[in-house]
Amino acid sequence: MEISAAGRLEVRITPADVGKRVSVRSLTGEADRGEKFTDTVGVLTSWDNGVLRITRKNGESVLVAESALVAGKSVPAAPARRRGPVAAYEELARVAARAWQPVESERLGEWELRAAAGEEPGACPPGTAAGRRAGFTRRANSVLPLGDTGMPLDEALTAVCRWYAARRLPAYVQTATGAEGTQELLCAELERRGWVREVTAELWVGPLAPVADLGAEPSGVVLSREADEAWLARYRRKGVSEVALRVLGSGPSVWFATVPGEEAPAAIGRCVVDGRWAGFAAVEVDPALRRRGLATAVMAALARRALDEGASAAWLQVEEENAAARELYGGMGFAAHHAYHHYRAPESSAPTGGGTP
Template identity: 50%
Template sequence: MRAGGPVQERPEVRIDRSDVGRRVSVRRVCGFVGDRPVFRDAIGVLTSWDDHGLTIAPRAGEPVTFAERLLVAGKVVPLFPARRAPLPDATPVELQRTAARGWPAVEQEALGDWTLRASAGFTRRANSVQALGDPGRPLPEALTAVRAWYAARGLPAWIEVVTPGSPDGLRAELDRLGAAYAPTLVRTAPLAALARTGSGHDKVRLSRTADASWLSLYRRVTDDPALEEAARRVLHGGPSVWFATVPGAPGQPPLAIGRCVIDGPWACFGAIEVQPYARRAGMATAVMAVLAARAAEEGATGAYLQVEADNAGAIALYDGLGFTTSHTYHYARLPQG
């Protein structure tokens, strides 16, 4: 055998294009020694299957791509069996910096140790200054520079205030200027338990990109082209990003979506959305479990997320999944000046 017959004529091939986005095990022909084929196996997420061939994303290393005619065996396999491990050690400052890498702003500029971030107004996190450390100048001057930087971009001036982490006296200076505050909780959980949660995992599909269907359920996307482009860049930024989808009926939008970015021992979860008519069916839990299993496969052991302090529904969901509050930070909005 040098090329293999059609897939339907190969009984050991138990996957097809509808399995794109699932974890699979495949065997393929990778060469010949004389007339004898040499086989190679791969386990990972089937990220694509089209007329150009199949692509598998293994737990580490580069994706594996090969022609369909070289596929000799394949099957869907269970989620990665995540092993129990304690939460990674991390201070609030370290978690905030990790979160910034997983949601990278389109434009960034240093102000001393601070980082000015702008993304056409797409989310406060990507359009605020991360005020960790010393800005390299007195706080009143630093905040004047912050206000001018954002005004030049037609954006309000938001400051991410973390205690401990932000400079002593920053909160008092912001109070003096009349800043308004919005608290956000950072919640953490062991990853292994999350990966074993719930059911319906077989309905979830993973992808490296957020396609139009995924974006159709993402509530932060608008019809503004500049905002949509910024959203795409931020969403796809980060060390190792995965998008999860629970497909709807043919021709219909997805029932649920989610995003996870893996950065060393940490996996950040976000954009967990479920259609209103499909809620309370465990889909958000299934999405997070499949993303958690993939993160564990890449070596992560801790999960974290950021949730607005007044989002009672999301907080209740995360409570049930074992998340506890690591720390609270605030977005402070400077008044126009």
């Protein structure tokens, strides 16, 4: 907190600091219970009508009444991690997008509108709730908003909703928070317009070589360029469609790992090699065979292949509530880089017609 020469806490931020990372202390609780304070650190995303909105690293928005402020100051960005690869948010966002490529896409200025959904027999008319389809993975069915659309935000969002309505898909915008260059301001603007944050996860990064060293060769892991029937039998998404297969097989250099089992594979995994990056996904183990090192063996085998192709850094996605995965990946040297979110358009903004923007 900012302390004056007289030893008093001071508020040294104003509405002009919107967009900056700040640290504030505010008064909470009831007066008859004594003064209680809470500290909030994050990006100041708005200051309207006497209320501050501060977006924390995990994307959570905190509202603070200006009248409750006790102290506040702008603060520098969080210090860079001391381990693992250094990467800018935009680089990682583009690498992750290439690992889950859509079936079709379109540019809206510098934004990329992405969709991956096949035709459904007997589907209802476009734009109706009953006629909506669920695409394969939100990442392949959401807007990647990197850069400028060349138009006001409201016009851009209207065009986004029309584009997805024409494909009978809900409109999603993928955003990120918690790192330099992420999109806290866009998150706040979407929330102001009623967009709903449905999914939050984290993208973790780490050095690749230590992962490769975790499993001794030979490990019994079979690598393939395609997801065969055995691999799909273990994959948690049942009834994989032709569109899903296209997305799973997309990427600069895709590898699938399988540990054979009696009826279905004991474990599987997927890795996409893209320049210096190796992206891990779909690491799944037979529930009856967990905690036997199979996930580690799968990732180690994929990491060795990625090293052979020139990669040196690794990334993966971790859900907030998946404590087991967070423990596993943390032990491998991975650490959180940023949080990412999928915002869904409010139903009231979905056009009823099926035309393209």
